[in-house]
Amino acid sequence: MSYSGWKVIWQGLTGNTGWKPAWREPDPKAAYDVIIVGAGGHGLAAAYYLAKEFGVTNVAVIEKGWLGSGNVGRNTTIVRSNYLLPGNEPFYEFSMKLWEGLEQDFNYNAMVSQRGILNLSHSDPQRDAFARRGNSMRLAGADAVLLDADGVRQMCPFLDFENARFPITGGIWQPRGGTVRHDAVAWGYARGADMRGVDIIQNCEVTGFIMDKGVCMGVETSRGDIRAKKVGVAVAGSSGRVMAKAGMRLPIESHVLQAFVTEGLKPLLPGVITFGAGHFYVSQSDKGGLVFGGDIDGYNTYAQRGNLPVVEDVCEGGMAIMPMIGRTRLLRSWGGIMDMSMDGSPYIDKTHIDGLYFNGGWCYGGFKATPASGFCFAHLLARDEPHPTATEYRLNRFRRGTMIDEKGVGAQPNLH
Amino acid sequence: MIRIPCPYCGERDHSEFTYGGDGSITYPALDAPMADWLEAVFERENVRGLQLETWHHVMGCRMWLLVERDTMTHEIHSVRAAHTGLAAVLEEKS
Numbered sequence: 001m002s003y004s005g006w007k008v009i010w011q012g013l014t015g016n017t018g019w020k021p022a023w024r025e026p027d028p029k030a031a032y033d034v035i036i037v038g039a040g041g042h043g044l045a046a047a048y049y050l051a052k053e054f055g056v057t058n059v060a061v062i063e064k065g066w067l068g069s070g071n072v073g074r075n076t077t078i079v080r081s082n083y084l085l086p087g088n089e090p091f092y093e094f095s096m097k098l099w100e101g102l103e104q105d106f107n108y109n110a111m112v113s114q115r116g117i118l119n120l121s122h123s124d125p126q127r128d129a130f131a132r133r134g135n136s137m138r139l140a141g142a143d144a145v146l147l148d149a150d151g152v153r154q155m156c157p158f159l160d161f162e163n164a165r166f167p168i169t170g171g172i173w174q175p176r177g178g179t180v181r182h183d184a185v186a187w188g189y190a191r192g193a194d195m196r197g198v199d200i201i202q203n204c205e206v207t208g209f210i211m212d213k214g215v216c217m218g219v220e221t222s223r224g225d226i227r228a229k230k231v232g233v234a235v236a237g238s239s240g241r242v243m244a245k246a247g248m249r250l251p252i253e254s255h256v257l258q259a260f261v262t263e264g265l266k267p268l269l270p271g272v273i274t275f276g277a278g279h280f281y282v283s284q285s286d287k288g289g290l291v292f293g294g295d296i297d298g299y300n301t302y303a304q305r306g307n308l309p310v311v312e313d314v315c316e317g318g319m320a321i322m323p324m325i326g327r328t329r330l331l332r333s334w335g336g337i338m339d340m341s342m343d344g345s346p347y348i349d350k351t352h353i354d355g356l357y358f359n360g361g362w363c364y365g366g367f368k369a370t371p372a373s374g375f376c377f378a379h380l381l382a383r384d385e386p387h388p389t390a391t392e393y394r395l396n397r398f399r400r401g402t403m404i405d406e407k408g409v410g411a412q413p414n415l416h
Numbered sequence: 417m418i419r420i421p422c423p424y425c426g427e428r429d430h431s432e433f434t435y436g437g438d439g440s441i442t443y444p445a446l447d448a449p450m451a452d453w454l455e456a457v458f459e460r461e462n463v464r465g466l467q468l469e470t471w472h473h474v475m476g477c478r479m480w481l482l483v484e485r486d487t488m489t490h491e492i493h494s495v496r497a498a499h500t501g502l503a504a505v506l507e508e509k510s
Contacts, residue, residue, distance in 0.1 A: 240462030249462075250462065251458045253460050253462050254487075307417060307430075309417070342458045398457075
């Protein structure tokens with residue numbers, strides 16, 4: 001299915017009866033070159049780049065539910081590349097560059113909006129830390145502007161600058177950051193992969209892996225066995241459960257993260273704003289709702305719903321920096337299950353089982369990573385070597401002592 | 417809100433507690449091989465269903481508790497003091 005302005009006009013005049021599904025619903029074949037488990041953002045992106053960039057088109061993406069039913073449709077749509085550590089920053093900047101060309105690349109409107117992201121600082125040491133972070137970002141080719149309080153005031157005059165406990169001393173601004181329409185990312189990748197011959201098989205649960213002499217030869221599913229030379233698992237949130245079927249324990253715990261949206265308001269926020277003394281991040285959707293979130297709930301859970309103490313904490317964070325939102329009504333809140341890793345950073349790696357590859361541990365930062373995660377996973381699957389920006393995302397980094405712990409809190413997943 | 421029946425204080429909101437994590441982990445001896453420590457510190461069963469976990473009643477009696485909780489439904493199945501001696505005393509009293 002291809003789209004054009006003429007087609008929109010023609011269909012408008014003829015009752016919109018000529019639209020066809022954006023992707024096929026094929027039955028699984030007996031065998032593929034590559035099977036990707038999980039038709040979320042990362043899995044679909046991996047299939048898309050496998051077909052488009054690496055010439056591997058005999059690919060199936062297998063999904064338990066419907067495509068995009070997990071965290072790709074549950075996040076707060078923020079994209080940014082404002083990381084600190086050398087293991088992370090080049091990867092996220094690669095992702096940012098892919099976001100910038102994404103719509104042209106897959107010819108689909110993903111509403112990529114580079115409205116900028118502003119991280120507020122509330123003390124002099126925090127501002128120093130932001131200066132360091134900005135330098136680290138710029139070393140990796142990203143953009144970062146250090147603002148003083150006046151600079152922030154010009155951009156966001158409505159913030160509570162003179163807050164007694166958390167006065168705003170400045171901030172770090174990444175103009176190229178912003179938001180992307182999250183569902184359209186899944187749909188665009190799905191359509192692009194499907195057009196290139198990838199089979200997206202929905203409502204097909206992986207129940208086990210086909211193993212032969214310690215080598216993974218495919219997957220057992222609710223629709224029969226499907227064989228493949230390589231199997232890549234990208235099921236963040238359920239990583240532990242799926243990899244347990246291959247006998248693996250992972251450095252991951254599953255936790256719930258909530259997100260919130262208010263009723264629609266007139267244009268208010270220029271971009272993404274984050275609170276530096278608590279945990280609160282907010283942007284305004286094109287429909288006008290404030291989309292925001294904060295901490296994870298803090299205990300292991302597989303329930304896709306959150307708890308009230310965190311609702312209170314997140315709203316308090318919002319009130320601390322912009323009291324004007326106090327009378328805005330909350331429209332909806334929801335939860336998604338995060339792969340919280342032991343150092344707060346993800347994994348894109350081969351496993352110790354030949355033919356089995358793993359992508360997960362995205363904590364609650366997976367959405368912004370979607371294009372690069374897919375690209376790097378495709379690179380690994382096609383060439384059996386990591387992409388240059390993803391060499392540190394190894395499963396064995398705890399054994400080697402090469403953790404990528406942005407916050408420096410140690411092996412305590414609920415604190416990352 | 418999850419309500420945790422603390423054996424000392426009675427039933428309280430979970431916001432009074434701090435989550436400690438997987439309570440089924442037993443740490444190896446200090447001179448155990450690195451692989452055993454690696455497993456205990458970094459690898460997780462990540463149970464979907466009934467999980468044994470620790471909570472610290474930090475805003476109450478400050479006792480560490482071993483709690484059996486369902487990670488799908490958040491239903492609490494059992495609570496006891498993590499310290500075995502304390503658990504025995506509390507059980508005797510009740």
